[in-house]
Amino acid sequence: MGIFDHFMNLRAVYIHLGWFQISITNLIVVLGMLVLFGLALFLPFPGNKKKGQK
Amino acid sequence: MSTSTEKEMWVTKLRKGWQKNLPVEKLLPDTQPAYVASWIYLFGVATLASLGLIIATGLWLSFEGASWYHGSNVGHFVNSLHFWSVQFFFVFMVVHLWGKFWMAAWRGRRMLTWITGALAFVGSIATAFTGYLVQSNFDSQWISYEAKDGFNSVGIGSRFTVTNFGQMLLLHVAFLPVIIGIITLIHVLLVRAKGVVPPIDAFNKELGERK
Amino acid sequence: MSDRRAELESAPWGGRTRRYDLIKEGVVAVVIVAIVVAALSTLFGSPDEKQVTFKEWATAAPADFYATSVQELAGSSGTGGYGAPYNKASDGVNLGPLYLAKLLGVTHPVDTVNDFVITPLTTVSNAAPVADALKTWQASDAKTQSTWATNYDNALTKVNQDQAKVPAGNYGPVPELAAGLLTMAQAGSLDGALLSQGNYFQTDNTKQTLFLGDGSYFNDKSTASNLQGSTWGMMNETGRYPGQAWLWLYSFWYQIPPFNNGDSHPFGANADAWIMVIMGALSLGLIIMPLIPIVNKLPYKIKIHRLVWKNYYQEENL
Structure with a gap:
């Protein structure tokens, strides 16, 4: 059982825009993917150890 | 072993093809081209890691039976591990797919x-x-x-x-x-x-x- | 794309390289993902809303259960009129002239009268009125049975499923049979009887699920949890858990015209089939994306790849 089990099993909250509808949780997942994608592109990648072989 | 007059056996063809296309140096290299330097390259391996966890937790669940997790706290926790691994599996796979698309990685x-x-x-x-x-x-x-x-x-x-x-x-x-x-x-x-x-x-x- | 380019791009890399430990990368990935997954599992657990049973349904909404049982006897329920693969009551949905379900036939026969009502009733010892009703029912021909059940079904519908207000009529043993099934369900013995159909081993829940879905109780419960297909339900989950968000595109088509109107022909009424075709085509499109003109040029036009390889482009002055 999760610590926030009670909270997680309450009725979900939905964002409603005309015919479009998404639960807050799904929205977090989708935004999370976009954020991960953005971070992966923009964050500098560490450890540029070159092994010069031309 | 095969001579020039002898027809190559299937097993020989398989071994030669394998050695040519995927020698162990290619399978387990210790270097990568210098351009492999971005966080985006980690989403493939993250997807694989999630898949590994899905399989491990799935096996655990199957050893205990299909209804185990309803009545056992341990069972519910293992079910949760399985559930969240799947969520992450898809998140990582989708980001991996986006990355590969924008790199036109089929070239x-x-x-x-x-x-x-x-x-x-x-x-x-x-x-x-x-x-x-x-x-x-x-x-x-x-x-x-x-x-x-x-x-x-x-x-x-x-x-x-x-x-x-x-x-x-x-x-x-x-x-x-x-x-x-x-x-x-x-x-x-x-x-x-x-x-x-x-x-x-x-x-x-x-x-x-x-x- | 020139052959020369393809050759260069497929040849083993001859340029600069960097140390890269694939195995270490893999192990670290497993450890980190495992920690995050374990943390979320500890914090949030996973969804597990209790299954609906016939006992629950018959106790919480007896009038709905009773009316649904009558519909099953009359063949007027959703399952009764479904068509293939359960029965031959209708042609089912179509893709223009193609009736695929009908073409493949009744592979999973469901007889709502006997499978849902009569056979389960015969597996228990019933009170006298129910036992007599069963005898009367079984001694009559199909036409009489159907007349009784249809008469009662119509009468019950007219008075809004209020059993007490149904006027007298030619209903045969139907009211007693429905009442007997209600008693059986409330006692909790219908769940097993529907599944086993008189057998021991059984793992196919089709009959239970179809019966459950014919009533309002189950549907109302799903509406309350926002799981109906018409409100993006395919993506949703019970409680506040994330759902199958990856089904967003599949779910999307059900929200827009003509598919969101079940009465519009030919597409709305056959939305299930058309959306299946659309999604099949789009999935194929994803698989062969590199061959699709315009789409396969997007990565060259929108240069997100320059962000991926920004170090390399700088170092090589590209």
Whole structure:
């Protein structure tokens, strides 16, 4: 059982825009993917150890 | 061993093809091209890590039986591990797919790598779906009731019966993971055999193109 | 794309390299993902809303259960009129001239009268009125049975499923049979009887699920949890858990015209089949994306790849 089990099993909250509808949780997942994608592109990648072989 | 007059055996052909296309240096290299330097390259391995956790927790659940997790705290925790691994699996796979699309990673005769990746994505959706059907709770009752209409409408329902718990459970734990496993293995071996796709403009000089 | 370019891009990399430990990368990935997954599992657990049973349904909404049982006897329920693969009551949905379900036939026969009502009733010892009703029912021909059940079904519908207000009529033993099934369900013995159909081993829940779905109780419960297909339900999950968000595109088509109107022909009424075809085509499109013109040029036009390889482009002055 999760610590926030009670909270997680309450009725979900939905964002409603005309015919479009998404639960807050799904929205977090989708935004999370976009954020991960953005971070992966923009964050500098560490450890540029070159092994010069031309 | 084969001489020039002798026809090559199948086993010989397989060994030679393997050695040529995927020698162990290619399978387990200790260097990567200098352009492999971005966080985006980690989403493939993150997807694999999630898949590994899904399989491990799935095996744990199957050893205890399909209804275990309803009545046991440990069972519920293992079910949760399985559930969240699947969520992360899809998140990582989608970001991986976006990355590979924008790199046009099918270039340089890597078409089959793309195809196996896309097949793994579509196949994973089917596998996850059967997982939702065998939770044996309200969610799976409802999903099977709703989804039957989609499958029935095009005749798939005549053989693939989503309301048949036994059939879905067997497909979810036996057939579909094997298919996903094989596709994933081919995908990874292709990546290793072909190497990581070079940048789009890497050969502009050689090709006499200006950017 | 020139052959020369494909050759260069597929040849083993001859340029600069960097140390890269694939095995260490893999192990670290497993450890980190495992920690995150374990943390989320500890914090949030996973969805497991209790299954609906016939006992629950018959106790919480007896009038709905009773009326649904009558519909099953009359063949007027959703399952009764479904068509293939359960019965031959209708042609089912079509893709233009193609009736695929009908073409593949009744592979999963469901007889709502006997499978849902009569056979389960015969598996228990019933009170006298129910036992007599069963005898009367079984001694009559199909036409009489159908007349009784249809009469009662119509009468019950007219008075809004209020059993007490049904006027007298030619209903045969139907009211007693429905009442007997209600008693059986409330006692909790219908769940097992529907599944086993008189057998021991059984793992196919089709009959239970179809019966459950014919009533309002189950549907109302799903509406309350936002799981109906018409409200993106395919993506949703019970409680506040993330759902199958990856089904967003599949779910999307059900929200827009003509598919969101079940009465519009030919597409709305056959939305299930058309959306299946659309999604099949789009999935195929994803698989062969590198061959699709325009789409396969997007990565060259929108240069997100320059962000991926920004170090390399700088170092090589590209």
